[in-house]
Amino acid sequence: MDGRAILAELPRLRRYARALVGERAAADDLVQDTLERAWSRSGQWRPGSDLRAWLFGIMHNLRIDQLRRPSLDTTALDDQFVEPPARATQSDSIEFAELAAALAALPEEQRAVMLLVALEEMRYEDVAQTLGIPVGTVMSRLARGRERLRRLLDERNNVTPLRVVR
């Protein structure tokens, strides 16, 4: 396994982790855990196979472990935040802050599928392999996720505006 090849995947791993987890520090922690596990299991990697898919698979499994782990501190703030990455302009039809909030409100399993399809532009079969689920499940999660995101964004845009008090 080649350190330089892994280095080249880092920006993509970070992007996906950020979108999945939301918070920057937590996302980078997940990437770091992924790298450490990848090296500790480098014997399992078949040379010539898709390194990126292998790394995403490791990240997915780590994330599942994370979510299963019971939370130790109930006074911790468990609400999930998404930090939209900084950017210069905001001229899109969908406001990023709203999108970030709606994305965070999706069930993680739907969010993961949507992000692999949107950000990584993975084929459905590859998404299925990365997440260890059948293609049919990929399709239903994608469909539910997109529908839910659409409804969430619609609702946010239809909030009654404050009326001016006369």
Next chain:
Amino acid sequence: MNPLLPTDADLHAYVDGQLPESRRLQVEALLAADPAVAQRVRTYRDQKRALQEMFAPVLDEPVPETLRAAATPAAARKSVLSRWSLQRLAASLAIAALGGVIGWLGHGRYQQTEMLARATPLPHQAAIAHAVFTPDVRRPVEVTADQEDQLVTWLSKRLGTPVRPPGLGALGYELIGGRLLPGNSGPVAQFMYQEASGQRLTLYVSTERHENRDTAFRFAREGQINVFYWIDGPYGYALSAGIAKEELARIATAVYEQLDDRRP
């Protein structure tokens, strides 16, 4: 089912450029014939593009040195120590943040990046509202409990869904009234109760879907104020008071049971 009629999966595959050529004409025919489906497909496509644009800047961020180091095998092992100290640092920062006063939280809301990045979590909102209104001697509520019917009608109308304060008389707390407050994206309601000793507690009811999933009871502490909160369908509830956690838990359970019973 008509084998020629495109399925939902076909529509998504069309959006993602993964539709077999043989199905494309059928999807395009459907899109031409059905404006509602065409609109849905456009929305999915917009979503996808927006996600790509929103997270594209991450690709251009400089990769943190710890991650660069972990990408190479020797350093991956060495980094465990620095990772550990980073976690300790993060933990101490988190503790500092938890110990912060409510004023700090209020202040945070006005920092633009924070406002963009996050909606204020339910327990914070509730604790702030509690801290602001319970000390008010002259006008702690907008509508008093002797006009409970009006209060219920008004708040239900403004929240767009029936809300009714639970009765906590058996636990020694009498309703003194309620008020309407701004939430993250719309109105929320606050009911206030008072015990014979003057101790006040507030029930904060939000209809803004917070996480969009139900939660069990959760506990948060904001300064002197303890908060139990839970999400039930579209409703978020938070019960706040400056009383012991166990006592508050008992009341929260009573509130929860009453709200649960009332459901059709």
